[in-house]
Amino acid sequence: MNRGSVMAENNQDIIRLLIVDGLAEEAEAILNVFRDAGHSTRAHHVVSMESLDEALSGRQKWDLLLISELDVPEALTISGVIERIEQQGRDVPAVVLSDQQDDEERLSLMKLGVRCVIPQNDDELLLLTAEREIADLNTRRNYRRMSVALNESEKQRRNLLDDQVDAIVYVGEGVIRYANPAFSELIRLDDEDSLVGKAFKELVIASDQSDVDEFLASIEDSGQALAAVQCTLMSEGDELPVRAMVTPTSFDGRFTLSLLVRQQTEQQSSIAHTEEARVSKPDSETRLFDKKQFQEHLDVAIQRVISGKEKFAIICASLDTLKSIHAKGGKRVSQPLLMEVAKRLGLSLIEHKACSWGGGQFMALVKAADEATVQSIADQVLEEVSGTPVTVGKNELPVKLSLGSIFLTDANSDAKTLLVRARNACAEAHRQGGGRLCFYQKRKVNVVSSVEKQLAGMVSQAMQSDNMKLFYQPVVSLKGSEFGHYEVMLRMMDPRGREHDAANFRSKLDKNSLWGKVDRWQVIQAAKDLMTSKADKLKTRMFVHLGGNVISDKGFLPWMGVALKAAGIKPEALVVELSEQNVVRFSKEVPDFFKAVKDMGCGTSVCEFGCSLKPLETVKALNLDFVKVDASFTKDLTAESKGEELKEMVRKLSDSGKQVIVPRVGSAVEMAPLWHSGVDFIQGEFLQGPADNMNYNFEE
Known part of the structure; x- marks a missing residue:
């Protein structure tokens, strides 16, 4: 829905809308706002309480309720619609389209449960509001799914812990939150006695209580990823020496310490001390942790940030001079350089957690609440690591670092994403010349006042510079056909040399006169390509997608007839294709337009079908040869529905004598259900991607 992204890809996430509007034409116009923005849609037109109940009674989940305040059907009220949805326990955010300027009226609507009130004809605000509301809705849905999954996971974990042979106890803020049967057995506690809620130190002998309590508190405060403690527990009056491996984790959604407790003999004491030193310390030479240890520390830090205990940031450091030095001197020179830089970096960040990430990059986890603190740490690293050259043999090698940083936050807590963004920030520092720190900045899209105007300029320039090209993708019959069919696909090269599929921006331009020129160019170029191809000219048909402008252009079809004749192409070779949204938009003109196309001898087709309010009624009266369903049906x-909606639609279209095409078939998994569905043609990467020629072997 990002109107600022001029070349945005088509969004294949289906938006499911309930539209309350007394006029079907207005409801379709609202729907077209989303389709013009590149979204696939499913919609239900609510005109009565019965039609609302029908929509809510199925398994279908709806994403947004749009109510046109000026045209609410007589049998409905805004409050009644919202109450009915709430009564059925459905979470469907409501947005009211209104020209009401009175603040009290707006407030009364908000009190009813309306999420937002926006001006009736502000399409851009409608899209932005819908984007926000659907994003919030998806967050709520994900939260519910994750809550169920978490509860199930906790049940399974409890079952596993209960069956564990090892004694395990979970401690949070010094209090026992869970102890498995093996731990109770270790300290000889009756099964019916519960330890939950008791202070862990109460199980420890008096002389060790203070040390153990302070140790666990320090681990909880520091977030150390792995540690060990030795103490003596009380077991029915006897003393029981134990050793506990302490690991931060979560339990019942809270930060907790997991203690794996084992009885210890005197002979095991020295081994335990050795293992403790190994697991809790970084490399002795570089003072850097390995990747696994670092990721464990990062996981703990994320838990602590989410629980509000501390604030952290990641710093990514890249040795910019490594690549050029390796190219000149090979590993003999680059490896000693890298080792010395690792030592300097480890020493500079000794109070933090740092590791070598490979490829001349290092990661560091630092405690920092603000950018000033991170900048201070970065300045220290730059001075201590790159302040002096590294001497390797007789060579003095320069050290140049680029640093990138990102903060761990509630909304930014995925470990993989954080590491990638830290590296992106580091790359930005390198682009700016290196020797500096850059913080990760979320990419901002420049919002333009008129996307259409900017696009029109780019398309016009592409036409003038001959930067448009046609590609052809085979449309293959599943029932056998004497013709070979191709979809004509227009692509444009922008000033930066990037290629764009017209399907991603056509809907924003195809209603103005400029696109009429593009359509004429398409027809001429496709005719030329057919004449110069090796394909059988009499047995080849091309689907050419035309914009809405040609429907009202009285001179287009006569011109097209002349152009085809001049190129030596018979009209039967061309199938004129219109999008469903343009068929709806120009519903009065389209029947005559398609009749004229048929009278010329060309074929007719509607594409992107199935996303209007009543798609079957939309094409019922049209003289169509083909109907290409929207890619969202593929x-x-x-999905879980196994394409049942598509199969039902195919059956009804076939009964009405229309041949059905399913596009974007990308795999055998998608292909399999189509064999027995009644579909006539398929198209997609599974068969062949778009090519610059028409040489597909339809007989294979």
């Missing part, structure tokens, strides 16, 4: 083939 995606449904691998």
Whole structure:
């Protein structure tokens, strides 16, 4: 929905809308706002309480309720619609389209449960509001799914812990939150006695209580990823020497310490001390942790940030001079350089957690609450690590670092994403010349006042510079056909040399006169390509997608007839294709347009089908040869519904004499359900991607 992204890819996440509007034409216009923005849609037109109940009674989840305040059907009220949805326990955010300027009226709507009130004809605000509300809705849905998954996971973990042979106890803030049967057995506690809620130190002999309590508190405060403690527990009046491996974890959604407790003999004491030193210390030479240890520390830090205990940041450091030095001197020179830099970096960050990440990059986890603190640490690293050259043999090698940083936050807590973004910030520092720190900045999209105007300029420039090209993708019959069919696909090269599929921006331009020129160019170029191809000219048909402008352009079809004749192409070779949203938008003109196309001898087709309010009624009266369903239906083939909606639609279209095409078939998994669904044609990468020629072997 990002209107600022001029070349945004088509969004294949289906938006499911409930539209309350007394006029079907207005409801379709609202729907077209989303489709013009590149979204696949499913919609239900609510005109009565019965139609609302029908929509809510199925298994379908709805994403947004749009209510046109000026055209609410007589049988409905805004409050009644919202109450009915709430009564059925559905979470569907409501947005009211209104020209009401009165603040009290807006406030009364918000009190009813309306999430937002926006001006009736502000399409851009509608899209931005819908984006926000659907994002919030998906967050709530994910939270519910994760809550169920967490509860199930906790049940399974309790079962596993209960069956463990090792004694395990979970301690948070000094209090026992869980102890498995093996731990109770270790200290000879009756099964019916519960330890939950008791202070862990009460199980420790008096002389060790203070030390153990302070040790666990320090581990909890520091967030140390792995530690060990030796103490003596009380067991029915006897003393029981034990050793506990302490690991930070979470339990019942709270930060907790997991203690793996084992009875210890005197002979095991020296071994235990050795193991403790190994697990709790970094490399003795570089003072850097290995990757696994660092990631454990990072996981703990994320838990502590989410629980509000501390604030952390990641710093990524890259040795910019390594690549050029390796190219000149090889490993003989670059390896000693890298080792010396690692030593300097480990010493500079000795109070923090740092590791070598490979490829001349290092990661550090630092305690920092603000950018000033991180900048101070970075300045120290730059001075101590790159302040003096490294001497290797007789060579003095320069050291140049680039640093990138990102903070750990509640909203930024995925470990993999954090590490990638830290590296991106480091790369930005390198682009700025190195020797500096850059903080990760979320990429900002420049919002333009008129996306259409900017796009029109780019398309016009591409036409003038001959930077447009046609590609052809085979449309293959599943029932056998004497013709070989191809979809004509337009692509444009922008000033930066990037290629863009017209399908991603056509809907924003195809209603103005500029796109009429593009359509004329397409027809001429496709005719030329067919004449110069090796394909059988009499047995080849091309689907050419035309914009909405040609529907009202009285001179287009006569011109097209002349152009085809001049190129030596018979009209039967061309199938004129219109999008469903343009068929809806120009519903009065389209029947005559398609009739004229048929009278010329060309074929007719509607594409992106199935996303209007009543798609079957939309094409019922049209003289169509083909109907190409929207690509979102292909995606449904691998969903839980197994494409049932598509199969039902195919059946009804076939009964009405229309041949059905399913596009974007990308795998055998998507292909399998289509064999027995009644579909006539398929198209997609599974068969062949777009090519600059028409040489597909349809007989294979």
